[in-house]
Amino acid sequence: MPLTAPGYLRLLMRGLLAGLIAGLLAGAFAYLIGEPHINAAIAIEEATTPATGEQPLVSRDVQSGPGLLLATGLYGVALGGILATAYTILRRHLHTGSDTTAALGLTAAALTGIVLVPYLKYPPNPPAVGDPATINQRTAAYLAALTLGLVAVWAAVLAARTQTHPWARATAATGAFLTVVTIAHTLLPTFDEVPADFPATLLWNFRISSLGTQTTLWLTLGLAFAGLLAHLNRHTHTPQPATTG
Structure with missing residues (x-):
């Protein structure tokens, strides 16, 4: 109901x-x-960073x-x-x-x-x-990683439901999850901006x-x-x- x-x-x-x-x-x-x-x-x-003399709105x-x-x-x-x-x-x-x-x-x-x-x-x-000049690219890449993370979880659930034995379900879910995550992490850009x-x-x-x-x-x-x-x-x-x- x-x-x-x-x-x-x-x-x-x-x-x-x-x-x-x-x-x-x-x-x-x-x-x-x-x-x-x-x-x-x-x-x-x-x-x-050189001081600007400006006071923050919130302490x-x-x-x-x-x-x-x-x-x-x-x-x-x-x-x-x-x-x-x-x-x-x-x-x-x-x-x-x-x-x-x-x-x-x-x-x-x-x-x-x-x-x-x-x-x-x-x-x-x-x-x-972090470089302020790349803030937009980093934000977009992070949102893409978040979306693909949910896709990886969804793929794991679907893969698990194709099997009946518990070990087979776990193996299928893990394989599907790792496949999506590996592809996502490979294709997404890398930012190395730590001084x-x-x-x-x-x-x-x-x-x-x-x-x-x-x-x-x-x-x-x-x-x-x-x-x-x-x-x-x-x-x-x-x-x-x-x-x-």
Whole structure:
């Protein structure tokens, strides 16, 4: 049976709440783990760039504290709404009778396609790294990597459904995923704009903390949404949706 408007609204509200929780937790992670590396990179940038005398519209203290939590909170809410909508559309096509498995599977697929695949090709750079003249090309290339990451996940799902044995399904999915990712990473342009004198340890720590923030966001989103779905099912006694091929 198709989901009713009140049913979708209940799912959406839980997605938004899960997104808020995930966004705030990711913001706290970014503040504690990532901000020290950003501050160090900013210090390097200021030391190598002539001062203009202009004051920023928002102070660095506000940016790294309340501003950071506000940004990650709103970002998490947006992702929660998207996850709830995707769950509503795709739930009946997922080969599982468990809402928890379905929610976590969708989140894992999003983390892989939206975060991990682009990260491997275009890891984030701190301030003082990157040529402003190539910002448009880098943005377009990153969006292409993100799109192809989702295509790789989709190809893996389709390949898995061509097999019946668990090991054959896993092998087919892995092969399809790696094929798309390898082709994408080979065809997409490479940007090597890290200054030779930029501290390698700082660059590495910044990139790891950025990945940690994204991982915290998506894992918390999936777990919170799955937990809220389980709570909803216990209180509404809603039967599990039938799965279709």
